Amino acid sequence: MTDTLPDPGVDGEQFRKALAVHASGVVVITAQNEEVPVGLTATSFSSVSLTPPLVSFYVGQAxxxxxxxxxxDHFAVNVLTSEQADLAARFARKGIDRFAEPTRWRPGRFGAPLLQDASMHMICRPHTTIEVGDHVLVVGMVIEVSVYGTGQPLLYHQGRFGRFLPHP
Ligand SMILES: Cc1cc2nc3c(=O)[nH]c(=O)nc-3n(C[C@H](O)[C@H](O)[C@H](O)COP(=O)(O)O)c2cc1C
Known part of the structure; x- marks a missing residue:
């Protein structure tokens, strides 16, 4: 598979509409570099490998x-609950301090910020990064996990945040 195959004929809008059909969980990826916390909302989080324990996400090169x-040198994955749609929107907004009030967080082990009330925190060490199209695939080695309660997941579908409704 290369970028030199014939044009598949899918325009950007069609592609976005197709991807919007796929529902995803929502995480915030955080890190701390030279005392400055950084973070962004992501739906591209995925498990990669059990042994060793690896996870991944994609981040736009821009x-x-x-x-x-x-x-x-470390990053954290914060899995959001259905109560945290505002937080997800905040960590996708440009031009604001995403870590200022009302965001509640604390530095975790190795410094990566942990968001209050997330349903799971995972601390990872960068393992592999690969440029793929206009994004970078980031694979992390999981070195610590904390799972809290049974918070309902925050989902993203058709451009909106929502909740999971289990079959009766
Ligand atoms: C629901 C949702 C999911 C997103 N998923 C990703 C993602 O997987 N990767 C990514 O790079 N940006 C993703 N974004 C966009 C980022 O959260 C952020 O808006 C973008 O990176 C611009 O901010 P920045 O320039 O400060 O990084 C997502 C945004 C939303 C609202």
């Missing part, structure tokens, strides 16, 4: 958060 994230 992201203003990426340089700080790339320079950090």
């Amino acid at each position: 992201s203003a958060t990426w340089p700080g994230l790339r320079a950090a």
Whole structure:
């Protein structure tokens, strides 16, 4: 698979509409570099490998958060609950201090910020980064996990945040 295959004929809008059909969980990826916390909302989080324990996400190459994230020696994955749609929107907004009030967080082990009331925190060490199209695939080695309660997940679908409704 290369970028030199014939044009597949999918325009940007069609592609975005197709991807919007796919529902995802929502995480905030955080890191601390030279005392400056950075973080962004992401739906591209995924498990990669069980042994060793690896996870991944994709970050846009044009992201203003990426340089700080790339320079950090650890990052955290904060899995959001259905009560945290405002927090997800905040960590996707440009031109604000995402870590200022009302965001509540504390530095975790190795410094990566942990967001209050997330349903899970995972601390990772960068393992592999690969440029893929206009994004960078970041693979992390998981070195610590904390799972809290049974908070309902925050989902993202058709451009909106929502909740999970289990089958009766
Ligand atoms: C629901 C949702 C999911 C997102 N998922 C990703 C993602 O997986 N990767 C990414 O680079 N940006 C993602 N973004 C965009 C970032 O959160 C952020 O808006 C973008 O990186 C611009 O901010 P920055 O320049 O400070 O990084 C997502 C935004 C939203 C609202």
